[in-house]
Amino acid sequence: MKPLFPVGSRVQVSDRETAGHMRTPRYIRGKTGIVERQCGLFRNPETLAYGGDGLPKQPLYRVRFIQSEVWSDYIGSGTDSLDIEIYQHWLNPAD
């Protein structure tokens, strides 16, 4: 797997329903953010957790979200942000 999203890309987290061991928290699904950095390639925890080999490795990103866009009732500054690690197969390009 090659990293598809350079730093600064706008990406949307997939909103799919899942069961089992996922590392994409529900609260961030469907939200749009900016790639803060590429973290490298890592084995996929979704198969690794069940005795699989976690291959192919997935590019991992840190994606930055603006807090007021994540929580409609957020109290704080408009520049407050939330960075989360998300694997590439959970990201789609956003316009």
Added chain:
Amino acid sequence: MPHDHPHGPTIDPERLLHYQNMATAVRELLIEKGILTETLFETKIKEMEDRGPALGARMIAKAWTDSEYKARLLSNGSAAAEELSIPVDGTHLIVLENTKDIHNLVVCTLCSCYPRNILGLPPDWYKKRPYRARAIKEPREVLKEFGTILPNSTSVYVHDSTADMRYLVLPLRPEGAEGWSEDDLAALVTRDSMIGVSMAKDPTIPTRSKKKEP
């Protein structure tokens, strides 16, 4: 460490007890079957207990006094730890710098991911649901409960440690400790300040044990 902030309901204690029992049962079976030994468990537990916030404090104090080390720490936290002979066992450590304009806060909403090589075992509140749920949604409220009140001109950056990275906050160097040695500065760096829930200690307030992290 003081623990005086309020909690909502935590995990069902009976459920926790079940997993504690299961962990003990698995451990006993592993020893009984000769797969692992009691000594190995003891060694590993000791290794875990020997790691603690003093390691992180050394890194922070060095970064406060050596701008080149600080640059290396911010660009590659793991390499900067190893430079001080702190083993990281392959952990990918990201160091987040607090400034007057930015305050960083670390949480793991999914479980209890924590830079154990650098800070030791996480505090109980870090693993419990109230902190994990609230730190992402109302970080300023949570910070206030830890005594950290920030103006709106300071941005709060929350970092949810969901996967393979681990995070250490580089707290703002407090004023009033100019010319201090690295060892004395390290005594101002608390575990909580490296998670981001509080600031480093105020050097102008005398403490009973200046040199030792409680």
